[in-house]
Amino acid sequence: MKNLLRILLAAAAVLGLLPAGAQTPAGVAVSDFDYAVDVVERAYAGYPDKTAGREAEYAALKRRLRSEISGDRDVYDAIAEYLGWFDDSHLGTPGVRTYRPKSIHRNPDYAGRMKRYAPQFTHCRVDADTYLIRFPSCDPADAGVAGVQAAVDAYLASGCANLILDIRGNGGGSDSAYEPLLKLLYDHEGVEDGMEYRVSDIAIAHVREFAGNTERGRRKIARMERTPSGEFLAGGSKTYRIRYDSVSPRPRRAALLIDGAVGSSGEQLVLEVRASSHRTTVYGQDNTLGCLDFSNCEILYFPRDTTRWMMLPTTRSYRVAAGRGIDKTGIAPDVRIPLPLPGTLTDNVDEWAVWVAEDLKNNRKK
Structure with missing residues (x-):
């Protein structure tokens, strides 16, 4: 799940x-x-x-x-x-x-080290062989998220063999936002770590909000109500499968471009791409943020000053107990980009995108 x-x-x-x-x-x-x-x-x-x-x-x-x-x-x-x-x-x-x-x-302080660091959703050709989709947010409220399928369709219509999926700056939102992109890169069935709820009234309320009107959600709530508060809910699957009915013939080769601001659902996308796409190489200079081991967050408001809030994760990834947590270090790229930071990152084709396009053509013979 x-x-x-x-x-x-x-x-x-x-x-x-x-x-x-x-x-x-x-x-x-x-x-x-x-x-x-x-x-x-x-x-x-x-x-x-x-x-x-x-x-x-x-x-x-x-x-x-x-x-x-x-x-x-x-x-x-x-x-x-x-x-x-x-x-x-x-x-x-x-x-x-x-x-x-x-x-x-x-703290990589991209805004302080670059003329402008404000990644924006865009898609366009980098060169004759490579197309760029910049996807800097998984927030369903962002206009770019609504245009993801259109960007995928534009890439497929472009005829480009290679694709750069640039998620620099993607601090998360909802996993469902990146579904069309994962499906595009998918080339084999994969397995990823699931998560477990620490039982509390807050966790039960979270499940009710997101899945309470489904049979699966109702069964989970019933199990949580039988579990002592503070314990982790037993009996859940420790992994989930990533599986689609078909594989897109393109891209032939793909790059997933990351930076140190990528976190939460952005990191989940990195993990799922790595688990299900042999043709994709992860590029970057810094590891990702490291903001995923504990998730499914609730926003809580303080009783004395109700204008103030705190954010609380209700679930733990099974990779934590297995000693494979990512929050301390973030996720490392497969290829470290040997260039200075670009001067500007907005909706432009920056120096890193150009370098990655060349590396895909010359060095990634998958």
Whole structure:
């Protein structure tokens, strides 16, 4: 079963850009800190793994933050530090990146290193042999997502043998958004890791929202209601199959172009392409973000200040227990591009796309 990610790109931007907020009297708002701790400990799918072997450190963190809140520390800044300690890009609130180790140490800062970094949905020829589809978002609300099938049709009508699927900047959204692209690249049946729910009222509400009107969803809810809160739901499939009824004769060779901003559903696309497409090579310079091991997120609003929110993952990938989690390192490309960053990445055919097109023709004889 594919992950169903309830994440808007706008919300992802807010996570990194908004300040923690104005000062709030500690006696009034401290319960919002306690609320954050409560939902993390009873419902966050990453809690058992993230605290294992670090129990004393975690307890000390909570004591210190509560002490600081009782002084003059802004409670929402303290919540940001608390959530940042878990170092999970799917667990967040405004201001959390200031405290998340991964965000501090692995920030590629493309906007600061390029004249303009604003990938936009586009599709066009790169040269006589290669077509480019730039797909920078899996958010169903983005206009580009609605045009994905049209882009696939335009590529097939172009006669180009090769294809570059450029997902730089794709921070996620919904897996269903990339379905036409995966189907285009698919050339053999693949298998990917499934996920498991950590049972809570929040997780049950998530399943009700997305699958509660289906027989499968109702069976899952019934199993969750019989499972003690805090435990992982047993009995689910640990893998799922990627299978289509046919294989497109083109592209002959394909490139999947990534960068360090690719996360969530963007990373799921990378994994599924690798599992089901021998003809596709993954290109990039940086590993992806690493934002997928814990997913199926819910947006929760604080009880004291209902304008403020936090995002909480309810599921864990089976690859975590198998020791194959990707969040610490991200996903590495097959080929590291040996060029400086392009000057501009918008709806243009940039230097990297041109280089990849040449490499496909000259070095990828699949």
